[in-house]
Amino acid sequence: MVGIDEVARRAGVSTATVSRALSGRGHVAAATRERVEAAASELGYVVSASASSLATGRTRNIGVVVPFLNRWFYTSVIEGAQRRLMQYGYDLTLYNLSGVSNERGTVFEHFLLRQRVDAVIAVSLELSPDEVHSLHALGKPLVGVGGPIPGVPTLSIDDLAVSRLATEHLLSLGHTVIAHIGGDVDAEMSFHMPTNRRLGWEAALRDAGIDPRPDLYYPAVFTMESGYLAAKRMLGDPRLRPTAVVVASDEMAIGAILAARDMGLEVPRDISVVGIDDHELAPFFGLTTVAQFPEGQGEGAVELLMHELDQARGDDEATNVPLPFELVVRSSSARPRADRD
Amino acid sequence: MVGIDEVARRAGVSTATVSRALSGRGHVAAATRERVEAAASELGYVVSASASSLATGRTRNIGVVVPFLNRWFYTSVIEGAQRRLMQYGYDLTLYNLSGVSNERGTVFEHFLLRQRVDAVIAVSLELSPDEVHSLHALGKPLVGVGGPIPGVPTLSIDDLAVSRLATEHLLSLGHTVIAHIGGDVDAEMSFHMPTNRRLGWEAALRDAGIDPRPDLYYPAVFTMESGYLAAKRMLGDPRLRPTAVVVASDEMAIGAILAARDMGLEVPRDISVVGIDDHELAPFFGLTTVAQFPEGQGEGAVELLMHELDQARGDDEATNVPLPFELVVRSSSARPRADRD
DNA sequence: CGCCGGCGTGCAAACGCTTGCGCTGCGGTG
């Protein structure tokens, strides 16, 4: 392994100059820099990450913690974060909390808290004040994605506004009996996200002068199957059947569409369905949905982190950056049938 | 940040002894060890990863390279690898090649090859001899998952045997007109995997004395939509319609099931469908499939790596470890209708 | 013309651990 002193010798300078030339810190004459760069590339020199970390105290490595991996949202966030991190020359170390259920503490104590990462991105994770505190104490910046963490800068969409938008879309089409399939308070997804999406639905209805009927709320967990089952319940009695439904996630919404089909109903003729996410399968199912952009969220988180790393903990404003979302109309939503009601 | 010398002072020993006591290397009296451990935990001491790496030359960090993230197979492999790595006290650094398409070299030069990881797991990746060589030159163990890499120990299922099994299942049910929806040679999935699955289908048919008809092979890429479209083509003409189909992945198979439904056909009455993977959605769709166990593959890769790391490049046997697979019969396969043909 | 500031570079001290070597004892063997 070729080290910095070989480069120094070859370029006829000291190791200090090599370091400065290569890192861009400090003043180095242009000519010298070129000579150093040439020597380095000829020798195939690359700085030793560990030596550099030891000297600077920074690892150029950031930890991303997720509760699951096998979900479109998380992988998308990671993908975005990874791409941006790579541009900055950072590595992404992945911590997946699923599968270590009882060992959540391990992740924090034995990995995160050790000097293996410079900062942490927590995706859809509810961190305990203790956990937040210990990270802060170590001077490790921390940003959350997908849900507010008290005292921590966070990127997330306004769930309430999102499902309000979905509902308003249906209202604008002329629907008045609009159901909601949505989040049971799921231990894993936590974050009031499900609750907020339900509240958005209620708020939109109220604003339209419609009283949200509790019997039109169908709780479900965030899987296709659970959405399917909820939709079956919802569509069972033709007299009580709503003309449209706002579903808290695309995966559940797809389940709902499949349920409708299985019952001989047609989407959107018999029931309009709108989801939330813009999941990769949404186009295939023609699902109208409110898109959020998880990759962008991952990128944004990195951006925020880099900023914080630069200014050495200048400000700790735990701002909650609101994220863009967008209604994507496809074929699963339409005006209610004229011949009904 | 509390360092090793503080611990040493508190335990009344030298730093050398602390190091040995905590790492388990070398001889340390039981009593001393306990004292050191107590001191360490009281002080909340954790070794500095970079210092340790610098001294030992090992980072306790392994790189996992994937071509995509947004696919069930990759995330599952990663999940398995991550879990096992954590048990060994290793971190997982993720490199996602999608999104850096033209920058693939960057990943290798600027990250992998630098001393940031001790070893590499390449998932479903076709590495160039150059890439393999440079890793080898650095003494970095490398194992592949999901496809053979020349000169590299690899874990993968026997694709040919797997699709043969799927086909034999259908044959045993009495089907004789069995189609195949499968892999176009997709630039991204590479690896002959698609080809082998087609060959397995052909082989099984031949063994049963049936000549595989080229017109019963429907190429598709590995997405639900592509499977859907292929199935539509396949099922279009009632006269030519097969009674069963072996699909090269569950996602495509689900697409095929949806296509059948859309055409008013019933699965398995009108067409039996069997997939490959045992995707998380397979149970929901009642899909008969040949399960592979990607999480286990991830774990196995780690196991292999740890072994190689231990014995400091003792043997370079580029063995290709065959992996288990298993037929999972659900409701998408049945005997062909008696009243046909 | 003298001084000052800053550019360009080198020296050497960290950074926090690991580990080879060497020094004690102590128990077991011949």
Added chain:
DNA sequence: CACCGCAGCGCAAGCGTTTGCACGCCGGCG
């Protein structure tokens, strides 16, 4: 009883960078 071997521990030399400080030099300003 002498000696050998080894468990148990400490000393100190690395591991390969970064960076504060020092120094020389040059140009500009008063």
